[in-house]
Amino acid sequence: MRSLLLIQASLIVVGTAIFSVESWQASISFVAGGLVMLANVLILSAICGGLLRKKLIALGVAIIVSKYALLGFTIYKLMSISWFDHVAFMVGISLFAVAAVIYSMLTPRKFSEVQGHA
Numbered sequence: 001m002r003s004l005l006l007i008q009a010s011l012i013v014v015g016t017a018i019f020s021v022e023s024w025q026a027s028i029s030f031v032a033g034g035l036v037m038l039a040n041v042l043i044l045s046a047i048c049g050g051l052l053r054k055k056l057i058a059l060g061v062a063i064i065v066s067k068y069a070l071l072g073f074t075i076y077k078l079m080s081i082s083w084f085d086h087v088a089f090m091v092g093i094s095l096f097a098v099a100a101v102i103y104s105m106l107t108p109r110k111f112s113e114v115q116g117h118a
Contacts, residue, residue, distance in 0.1 A: 001045060006098040008038055015095060019088055029085035032078055033092020036071070041096065043067055083098070 012034035021029040047063050078084055 004099060004103045005038065006041070007102050007106075008034070008096060011095050011102075012038070012092070015092065022088075023085070025083045026085040026088040029078075029088035030092040033089040034095050036074065036078075037093045037096045040067075040071060040116075046053055059072075078094075 012031060015030050016027050019030040044064070044067070047060055047067070072088065078089065081087060
């Protein structure tokens with residue numbers, strides 16, 4: 001998980017440099033999208049790892065639902081800012097998919113793990 005987060009953070013830095021050529025609004029919007037997704041993944045992994053291991057399913061579901069309500073509110077507030085670049089923000093959010101693909105290509109897997117016989 002740490003490697004995936006490092007890849008995501010590295011892509012945010014590279015993307016920020018690229019978007020800073022266009023405008024500071026696009027650059028900040030891109031960083032906001034990347035950080036929102038990074039925080040989302042961190043919180044989700046902490047919730048799933050901690051609560052589900054202790055078999056507190058109902059509490060975990062309640063926290064996840066609350067997290068998505070907060071995430072929706074945050075995105076709504078960011079989108080309502082007049083100078084905020086929506087396209088750069090969406091690119092920042094979708095950057096996690098790119099990080100996941102890069103992580104999967106860099107992580108060696110055994111054939112037995114792929115077949116489900118781990």
